[in-house]
Ligand SMILES: Nc1ncnc2c1ncn2[C@@H]1O[C@H](COP(=O)(O)OP(=O)(O)O)[C@@H](O)[C@H]1O
């Protein structure tokens with residue numbers, strides 16, 4: 001591995017990717033400092049839709065690769081590897097588009113990236129040094145997504161159910177499940193699997209000691 005290590009955490013929506021990634025990040029940043037570890041979400045790279053009306057935005061398939069600007073994410077990961085800071089877009093799930101703000105992410109030795117389709121894109125896959133797949137049963141994901149989307153993303157029971165049936169579930173079988181083959185590590189039991197969290201933390205500490 002080179003000077004920088006990029007760790008991808010993929011899996012179904014609400015499988016626990018962001019809880020897993022943010023727990024690893026929070027538990028290590030206090031110990032290592034923010035110049036050594038950074039975190040990015042694939043969701044920040046949903047395409048900007050500010051030119052579309054709300055009625056048009058809700059028609060987008062947010063589980064299809066075309067909804068993401070993966071090229072921008074790939075170029076940001078390359079820049080971070082090259083020691084340059086990047087301006088990561090910020091995304092609103094209620095407005096279905098990017099906000100005006102960006103977040104300046106500084107280059108770090110270890111970069112955690114989490115998102116549903118990270119392992120489906122061969123250009124992105126080339127950027128990852130370590131790949132993790134959150135293997136949480138789909139019924140558990142649906143229950144957690146329902147709760148989260150009602151509480152945090154301004155959705156209704158019927159909109160979550162309709163979107164799940166029309167795009168989320170089909171995209172899981174078409175894109176996400178087949179991408180599990182590219183994972184180095186498969187994690188069961190969601191974002192609170194402390195043994196898996198500790199394994200990744202130990203690997204990160206080991207990599208940093210070598211750099
Ligand atoms: N092992 C777990 N036990 C209980 N709740 C969990 C667990 N893993 C994740 N969650 C919860 O499920 C919801 C979805 O998890 P999240 O990490 O946001 O998923 P993802 O990033 O994969 O969409 C969140 O509310 C999170 O706190």
Ligand SMILES: Nc1ccn([C@@H]2O[C@H](COP(=O)(O)O)[C@@H](O)[C@H]2O)c(=O)n1
Pocket residue numbers: 012013014017018043046062063092093094095096097115116163168
């Ligand atoms: N405007 C949007 C954008 C995305 N979604 C859904 O988010 C899911 C991915 O995020 P996770 O945190 O759940 O991994 C994806 O399944 C999209 O359906 C949305 O509903 N609206």
